[in-house]
Amino acid sequence: TPTDAPGNGTTESSDRNGIKSIEVGYALLHALQESTRPMTLTALSKATGMTPSKCHVYLTSFIKVGLIMQKEAGGLYDLGPSALRLGLAALVRVDALEHARAAMQLLRDESEETVVLSIWGNRGPTILHKEDGAHWSPLSVRVGTVLPVLSATGLTLLSGHPRAAIDELLRRELAATPDENPWKVASVDALHAELEKVRALGIAQGRGSNFPGYTGICSPILDHEGGVCAALMVMGETKHFARSFDGPIAVALRRAAAFASERIGWRPGTKWTGREPFFIL
DSSP: OOTTOTTSSSOOOEETTEEHHHHHHHHHHHHHHHOSSOBOHHHHHHHHTOOHHHHHHHHHHHHHTTSEEEOTGGGOEEEOHHHHHHHHHHHHTOOHHHHHHHHHHHHHHHHOSEEEEEEEETTEEEEEEEEOOSSOOSOOOOTTOBOOSSSHHHHHHHTTSOHHHHHHHHHHHHHHSOTTSTTOOSOHHHHHHHHHHHHHHSOEEOOSSSSTTEEEEEEEEEOTTSOEEEEEEEEEETTTOOOOSSSHHHHHHHHHHHHHHHHTTOOTTOOOOOSOOOOOO
């Protein structure tokens, strides 16, 4: 039995860097958190690198406080009711806008370009916040501006929806779009193809239709259910802005969007869900 195991009557080893046994035991909670199903003792041992006997000592203490529970069928282990209450309490206290703004500032500093956060408002894609970049420009992006549905921001916010839920909306928008608009495509199928690209690459490319002379790229911010709750865009002058899917700005954008998403509860690998976009203020 490890001397630093909780619940064995011994004094836990600790130093100025923290209590080691808590860090070791957390590996079990993390393994169950990352798993999509309950786990056996053998699987937990393999996932954490601990021996089965050491795992069992920690599991016993976690079961006592309700962080882990053991299912009767097959002796499988899963997260317990205390873990659920902890997660729900943390979720209620999440300030999504605070995390989104932190991501915006990181992206602005790395790209030196203007960064814009938008949500799906009552009248469509709406700019909620912006961070001006180091590169001076006459571009004026006003908070509260409603952007077209057929835009990089609009498609990003719609990218979590199944085709049936948004097909009629896209048809109406396409029919109302002037022929000279760069988003005017041959059919609604072409728009759905753009949405598939956003889902696959995590990036929507702007076409310079909203702010002439400027362009940008946009990524979704996802919530704890995998829903698209906001769109994060970085933009700059077309003549020098690198809008490729794999360029340094795109890499920084994806990283910033993931930063915000993970801090409001999204887990990497969670599928995007199709429902109405929303934002927790």
